[in-house]
Amino acid sequence: MSKEEEKNIKKTDTPKQELPPIIDDDGINLVPIMTKKEVVAEKRKAKVNLGAVLSIVLFLFITIAVVAFSTISKLQLNNEKEKLFALENDIKGLSTKVLDNQEVLKRVYLYKNISSSQFSARKIFDYFSEVAKKQGDVSFKSFIFGSDKQHAFEGSADSLDTASKLWYLLQKDKNVESVVMDNLSKRSDSVDFSFKVTLIPDAFKSLDEDQVDVVKQPQQSQGPSTNDSDSSWEDYKE
Amino acid sequence: MIGNTSQSRTKKELEAISKKIEDTKLKLKDFVFPIIIVVVLLLVAFLVFVPMINNAINFRKELKEVKAKEKKLEDLKVAVEKIEEGQLNRDLxxxxxxxxxxxxxxxxxxxxxxxxxxxxxxxxxxxxxxxxxxxxxxxxxxxxxxxxxxxxxxxxxxxxxxxxxxxxxxxxxxxxxxxxxxxxxxxxxxxxxxxxxxxxxxxxxxxxxxxxxxxxxxxxxxxxxxxxxxxxxxxxxxxx
Known part of the structure; x- marks a missing residue:
């Protein structure tokens, strides 16, 4: 091949590249142009760098959010603690009043506890005496006040009939929850009996509860009512 | 002779193109640095963020309790101030x-x-x-x-x-x-x-x-x- 033919082949084979002017207005340009491979690599690098920057920014946002949340929570807590401290100091100034109130309450609770189980022995005795007298010749020999609801009494009646009627009436009485006859024995001229009664709750209020009304109203001396056994005894006053 | 030259040239061009294509593929060594970064970030997240968030949640709980105590004390103050001191002393x-x-x-x-x-x-x-x-x-x-x-x-x-x-x-x-x-x-x-x-x-x-x-x-x-x-x-x- 002649040299001229080789040169022509080289010209047709090699891609035409526009070479930048080596000498231009600014000076001598020594920076080589980038190859396609280098261009692709640069583009990829730019994408990776952008991704990295976005990740860092996101990470920063999360960090700021977490730190801000934690700091704000701590600041709020400190503020409220200061308010609470000031309030506690105010309350300490009222401690005497609070303690005095507690002292009074202790005694009020004691009074309530004790008075809840109180009952008027006189009211109960008089009530059952009246019930017994209505049946005939009945007298009590002993009366045991067990608690505010359970009591027992012994006595004697003139006949078995009287004692039975008494038992029957006690069973029907509105203030009596239950009656148990412990003993019924006949003598030559009398019948001895012994009963255990359980009253309904609050059947006979203690006099203390009525005393408030008594203080406000003029005191009256009043004997037990002579009505039948079903009459109410709630208005009895000493 | 010219045919041989063009064949070898084509072969060389093909080899060059394959090399270029291979060069653009991601290799394992390209992932090393990003993986390291991700691991570090995850560690930071677990070791720093999670305790910080837990603390903040505890602060919120404590804040709720403190507010409840404040309410109790305010109610107590109102109730105590309603009691007249002179009457209380006399009753005591x-x-x-x-x-x-x-x-x-x-x-x-x-x-x-x-x-x-x-x-x-x-x-x-x-x-x-x-x-x-x-x-x-x-x-x-x-x-x-x-x-x-x-x-x-x-x-x-x-x-x-x-x-x-x-x-x-x-x-x-x-x-x-x-x-x-x-x-x-x-x-x-x-x-x-x-x-x-x-x-x-x-x-x-x-x-x-x-x-x-x-x-x-x-x-x-x-x-x-x-x-x-x-x-x-x-x-x-x-x-x-």
Whole structure:
């Protein structure tokens, strides 16, 4: 091949590249142009760098959010603690009043506890005496006040009939929850009996509860009512 | 010869293109640095962020509790300020006179004996001693109370005996509680009463600690009980 033919082949084979002017207005340009491979690599690098920057920014946002949340929570807590401290100091100034109130309450609770189980022995005795007298010749020999609801009494009646009627009436009485006859024995001229009664709750209020009304109203001396056994005894006053 | 040259040139070009294509593919060494970064970030997240967030959540919980305490104290302040101080002092003196901080056995026996004399009763037997009483044993929160307790026995007419029993509630200056009252007829008009009587007191030696977070109940909520105690205190003042 002649040299001229080789040169022509080289010209047709090699891609035409526009070479930048080596000498231009600014000076001598020594920076080589980038190859396609280098261009692709640069583009990829730019994408990776952008991704990295976005990740860092996101990470920063999360960090700021977490730190801000934690700091704000701590600041709020400190503020409220200061308010609470000031309030506690105010309350300490009222401690005497609070303690005095507690002292009074202790005694009020004691009074309530004790008075809840109180009952008027006189009211109960008089009530059952009246019930017994209505049946005939009945007298009590002993009366045991067990608690505010359970009591027992012994006595004697003139006949078995009287004692039975008494038992029957006690069973029907509105203030009596239950009656148990412990003993019924006949003598030559009398019948001895012994009963255990359980009253309904609050059947006979203690006099203390009525005393408030008594203080406000003029005191009256009043004997037990002579009505039948079903009459109410709630208005009895000493 | 020209054909051979172009073939070899084409071959070289193909090799160059394959190399270029291979060069653009991601290799393992390209992932090393990003993986390291991700691991570091995850470690930072778990070791720093998670405890920080937990702390913040705990702060919020504590904040809620502090606000609840503030509300309690504000309510307490309002309730306490409603109680008039002068009236409270007067009521405290009254209730302490009715339920004193100590009740001597001798005072207690003297009081019972005087009451019995007033009712024309004759003493059969009387004794007393200190005791601890559990009141409200059937309730959820039974209370321990201190008292002076003793068996008594008196005799007299039925009317006087019944009046004596009722006077424990109506005219007793102290809070007393009779138990196991046994009434027995001795003769036509003589009855004997035997009972166990307890007089109560509250020992102030057991110091009440001030706890501002304890539920507060103003004593003024128990107006009827306070009224009864005031009346008993007035009776005591009248007797003295």
């Amino acid at each position: 003196i009254d209730v302490k006179s009715v339920i004193p901080k100590t009740l001597k056995v001798s005072s207690f026996i003297y009081y019972i004996d005087e009451l019995a004399k007033e009712k024309d009763l004759t003493s059969e037997s009387i004794s007393a001693g200190d005791v601890k009483v559990i009141a409200g044993a059937d309730k959820e929160a039974p209370e321990d109370y201190k008292g002076v307790n003793g068996p008594l026995s008196y005799s007299g007419s039925l009317e006087n005996v019944l009046s004596f029993l009722d006077s424990f509630y109506t005219s007793s200056p102290y809070i007393v509680s009779p138990k196991n009252i046994n009434l027995e007829s001795k003769s036509d008009d003589e009855w004997e009463v035997a009972l166990n009587l307890t007089g109560y007191y509250i020992d102030d030696a057991e110091v009440t600690r001030f706890d501002m977070y304890r539920p507060f109940k103003p004593y003024t909520d128990f107006s009827s009980e306070i009224q009864m105690l005031r009346e008993k205190a007035n009776k005591l003042k009248a007797e003295n």
